[in-house]
Every structure is written in C-alpha cells, then in structure tokens.
Amino acid sequence: MNMQELARKAKAASTQLALLTSAQKNAALAAMAHAVETRAQELYAANRLDVQEAQEAAQRGTLKPALLARLKLDENKLHAVTHGMRELMALPDPVGQVLAATELDDGLTLKKISCPLGVLLVIFEARPDVLPQIAALAVKSGNAVILKGGREAVRTNEAFLKILQEALAALPGGWPENALNFVSSRQEAAELLQQDGLIDLVIPRGGNALVKYVKENTNIPVLGHADGVCHIYIAPDAAPEMALRVCVDAKTQYPAACNTVETLLVDEAWPQGNVNRLLAALHGAGVKIHALESQKTRFPGCAYTPELNWHTEYGSLDISVCSVPQVQQAVRHINQWGSHHTDAILTQDEARAQYFLSAVDSAGVYWNASTRFADGYRYGFGAEVGISTAKTHARGPVGLVGLTIYKYRLCGNGQVVADYVGPHAKPFTHKNLLKEAK
Template sequence: MSLEEKIIIKAAQAKQAAFALAVLSTEAKNQALHAMAAALEARSSLILLENAKDIDVARKMGMSRSMLDRLMLNEERILQMAEGLRQTAMLPDPIGQGIGSTLRPNGLEIRKVRVPLGVIGIIYEARPNVTADAAGLCLKSGNAVILRGGSEAIYSNQVIASVITKAAYEAGVPEGSIQFIETTDRQAVRILLNLNQYLDVIIPRGGAGLIKAVVTNSTVPVIETGTGVCHTFVDASANLEMAKNISINAKVSRPSVCNSMETLLVHEAIAGDFLPLVIDAMKEKGVEVRGCEKTRSYYGGLVPATEEDWQTEYGDLILSVKVVADLDEAIAHIAKYNTKHSETIVTQDYTNARKFQQYVDAAAVYVNASTRFTDGFEFGFGAEIGISTQKLHARGPMGLTELTSAKYLISGEGQVR
C-alpha cells in the first residue's frame, strides 16, 4: 500500500469519526480528557525514554540549543501537558453555544450556534507537547484531528499519540477521531495539503519555512500561526527596574518560543541610564547583544546590528537593540519589521500607552508586561493550537472557540417566500 493510500485511509476514518464526535456529550469529552491526562502521567517513564531517543539523534545531528529546548521533555513538562488537558476539560464546551438570535417580522426564528470545523490537520515541528495539546483542544471542540509532527520528534510524538489515543477511545471517544501520521517522509505533508475531500482546515505550527510552505502549497484552507519577531519598547517615562525585569523575562525565560522578545527598542532620553543596566543583565544570562550605532555609543564592544537582525526571529539567546528618538519612531520600526505577533511598551505615560496599543498592529499588544504571556494557558483558554497572526477567522492564542465555525438554525410555522 502506498503512503498516499495509507494517509487517505486515516483521513477517511477521521472524516467518519467527526460526525459522531460533533454530537458527543460534554461529559463524555471531559471524561476522555481526564483519562488522557492520567495516561500521560502513568506512562511518563516510557515517554521520557522515547524522548531521549529523539534528543540523542538531535544532538548527533548538531541541533541548535534552542531547538533542543523545544524538543526536550522532562517530568515537569509532562505534568504540564496533563494539566493542559485537565484545564481544557474544565473550560466551557463551545459546541452548541448560542452566538446570536433574532425573530424576523415574518415569524422566522433565526439562531446562530457554534459547531466544529470538522477534520483539522495539524502540521508541527519539534515540540512534542503539541501532540497532546492539539488532540485535547480538537476533542473538546468536537473536531477530529490528523497530527503530523516533525521527524526530529518522531519517537516522542508516536508514544504520546499512542498513549492519549488509547485512553480517549477507552473513555468512549469515537475511534478514528485522533489520527497520527507515523512516517517521517516529507511527502506526507504534500499529501495532507491536498486532501480537500477529507480535511476542513490545516494549521501549521513551526518555523517560518514550514508555515510558508504550507500556505503556498495547500489547497485545503489554512489558519496561519505566525513566527514571532516581538519587540519591547522602553519609553522615556519607564520605571527602569520594571523595564529591565520585563526585558529579561521576555528574552531569557524561554528564548526558543515564538512569544519571546527579539528586539529591544529604547527611548534615547533614558538610553544612557538604561542600556548599561539591561545589557549587563542580559550578558549575565548568556545573551549575545547586537546593537545599532547609537546603542554601541552607549555600550562598547557589542556586535553591530544589521538590517537582517531587525527581521530575524532568533529563537535563541540573541538580542538586537536599537535606540529610537521617540514613540513614533518605535511604532514605525515595529510596523516595518514585526510579524504581528506580540509587542509591548514599558511606560508610565498613559497617553503613550494608549497610543501604542492603538497604533501597533499585532495579535497581542501589552503595556508594562512581558510578551511571554501570549499563550493560551496564560489567557485562560487552556492549551492552545498556536498563535494566529492573521486576521481572518482567528487571531491570537487559538483556544476552543477559534476551532469552531457556526451554523444558523431557523424555525418557522409554514412560512414560504
């Protein structure tokens, strides 16, 4: 049997399961999510053993430090995966929720309610926690899912998928609802991107290359999760200690993820005081700092920042720093180089804070807080499928409601037109 035939069989099974899953009770879905969480915890030793195989291969291939961080699992991260499933179970079920209603003059009652999208294909890289997160969110929102992880995490993804799928089916979820593509053959992605007969939407989650390839080549509709060239702007009125703490958190807490800061913008009025403070702190954390000409005039010995730096998502302990004349220059820089993911201003000026939030075009725009909060769990959505940076259908952390569509239910008493 060819690879295409194998994938079509899985897709057809998911399509068939989606009909039953769409009407599965909230209680049954929640029971399954709790069973999946318990199974992850119970099989953590096996999951870590398989993850170690991926880590070993990745190190031999010279994988970068940031990618290794994305790939690595430990007891804490497995517990976080399980907690994400339990949090998802606690959230309101979006399916059947009323969005709006009206009574027409002719007596027709029209209601708009949430319904599942149907069958969702998730194509993702490196991070094996996505396997559990995506399966859980799709289950709670009544969608069947086809998972295709990256080759670098094949052992981890396979075991996680096997553990949670078995638990879900034993808890009463329709068989076929959770499908995992076991092959590392890249042709599997090409096949998925053209299965319009079975898939209702594709969601890519990974680096810029993966996302561009999916958007360019898919005939199935795509919800684009974006890369994160995120900025922190330290305004003239900023509390410098607060600005330092926010900047360190945004860059250092987990540099490999899409909501970490890549560029620090500093108002020239406080550059002389703030740059030595923050750059010293960054260097203590192992961050390589690259600066514009003005930045280097305040702090010597830095690597010069280039045009390429302003548009690069490092995903690593590297930071570009630029001194700007004012808020308007900061906004203009962000408009030119950001990926519409997450941006923040540190300021004590209410007018500047409101202007920044009004003028900056991004999925999440902060005042006096780290960009690292752009996350479904932190927003109270439970786990997330990804951060959408596009404007159609969904934007920002994609939780349960973003995985639904709508339909109209019309009731009449014999009306004709």
C-alpha cells in the first residue's frame, strides 16, 4: 500500500476512535490480553526463529549484543504485556477529562478537554513486546497507530500484529479499520516520516542513531530520548549497604535497558572502605569498571584509561566511576554529560537531596532508589510508549496522558465579541468552575 494512503486511512480511523466509549476500549483491551495468552505458543515459535537468526548475526558481529538481549520473548515478558493491558483497563479514560472550566460570563462557558493526539508513528528496535504495549496504549487513549519494528524481530512482530488485529476484528461491532498498522521496511518508514499533514506524533524507540535520523528527516513532532546515560551520586553520608544494593541493582538487573546506571559519581568524602566494598560487589556481579588513571588510588582494580567519554551508554555490564568533591560538582557533571533521562542521589541528608532533585535537569530524579524504576509500568501507567527527555507536553515515561492533547470548548447562547469591547464593554466574570465545584 502507498504510505500516504496508509496514513490517510489511519487518520480516518482516528476520527472513529475518538468517539469510542471507555467500555468499548476496555472490552478491546480484555480481548487483546486473552488472545495473547491463548496464542502464546505462536508467539514463542515466531520469536525462536528471530532469536536464532539474531544469534547468528551477533556471532558475525552484525548485531549488537544489547539488541540480542532485548529480542527474546519469554513468559515473564508476555505476562508483563497482558498484565499491563489489564492494568490499563483499570485506569481512568484519559479522553474527555475536564482539565479546566471557566465561566467567562453568564451562559458563556469555556472548558479545556483532553482528547487523543490522532495518529502515532512508532519506530522501534529489537524488543517485540513493544508492539502489544503500544497497541494497548493506543486503544485506551483513542489513537490510531502505525508501527515500524526492527528487521531482527519481524516474525514476532507480525505474529503479535495478526493476533491483536484478529482479536479487535472479532469484537461486537468490530473495530475501526486501519486503527492498528504495521510496516516492516526502512523505505516505508522514510515515506511515513514525510506525512506531516496526516501523522501527529513520531515516537522513536531505539539508539541515538535512530532518534537522530528521525529528527533530521521529518517535520512531524518527535517524542523520545536519544540516550540513557544515567547516573548515581553517592554522597558522603550514603549508607554503605544501601549503596551496594542500589548500585548493583541499577547496573545488573537489566544492563541493556535505557534506565540502567552508566556512571557512578562517588563523593571524595565517602569512606575508602565503603568504596572498596562497592567495587568488590560490582566485580562480583560481573561488572567491568572503567576509571581514570589519575583516580587509581580511589578506585583500585579497575580498567584504567587516561580519558573517559562520560557520555557513554554501555548497555552492558560496564560502568564508569568518577570521584567528585561535593554535590554541586556531581550536579554539574550530570547536567553536562548526562542524557536528561534518570539520575539518582544516595544520601541521608534531606537538604542535600532536595538540592540535587531541584538542580539536576532530568526527566526522572531519584533519592535513595535505583534508576531502574524509570518505567511506565512501575509508575502505575499500565505501560509506556517510551521515555521522553524532551520538554514538550510529555516527559519521562509516557503513558496514557502523554498520548493525549486537549482542545478548548466554548459553549454560549449567542454572545458576540462586540459585547465585550469599547467604552461600554461588559466585563468578564472569569469564574473558575472546577474550583467552585471543589
């Protein structure tokens, strides 16, 4: 199909989706979750073929190990997908919410109402569980979606698409045609990026090269993040046991994830004995620690280099460490070298923590917690389309609310602007109806 025609059909579907009730959308989510569970073996079979081919590519050096780690679909990932769909059912409908209401004058009421964005184009790499997650978010938020997955997961993506489309088509009354779409080639994606009159938002989920390419080749608004260079600053009073638990979790729980910590900033005043225990814990967990030659004494037994690229997203069991004199230098380091994704401080001092939380310019700032919590599912969003480091209408994990925008509805009984201008103008009352209701 011509990509302009596909985008046009998706746009037509988005108009129908905006009219659906909460009950209809929740019924669709229930059907999708049930279909995924009952046809899990089809998904596993397709994924095994993708993984086998990817392993061969990794052995040839044509596929990054981090992508291979994200590719495998197992029971835990599938359970997270269906559980997320059911969590979305329990969440309030993000569409039709009255965000503000003002009575401008007697009989003249202005309301700010949430509404779907329209048509989403989501381009993602490797992870096949992204497709059902985004499909579910699109259903609940009333958006049409066009998905472009990576070639390394094409069989799994096509299996997911078939199962979900058939589940939606079997609903009483069916489902708007072209509400859920999938393309597989780079050329198709390139053509879709030119459809700025029909597609409302592009969400790239992948590495820096993908995000950069998308931003440079479209006039459509882009939401997403290029890198996941996350930091943990260990303050002078950080509890050693907590520091060990948090840092090991943040690095090893899922090294390929974008919310994995990549740099530890250790305060010069944190006791050397604590530093040695932390390094031993990381080494014991299989982590390769990179440090400057000038800081050998502070960080013994590491891989040393004269210089380090502090803006490095390893996506593996590697981590950079750096000694800093105090929290202000840690903040400056993070704001200069980080990716504005997720950064944490470990301290018992509330004033120091509040300074860090206010001064670090990132979508997520944490106090005494692992960076791995940066996830829509863990935030209670049910699922996410990705994590945004941009300063647009949505930042951090983007769930249902991030897939809506708003419109202003003005309802009157024949008022005209001429009544409110000139020397005998009628004054506006501007009564906040939401405040009055409370």
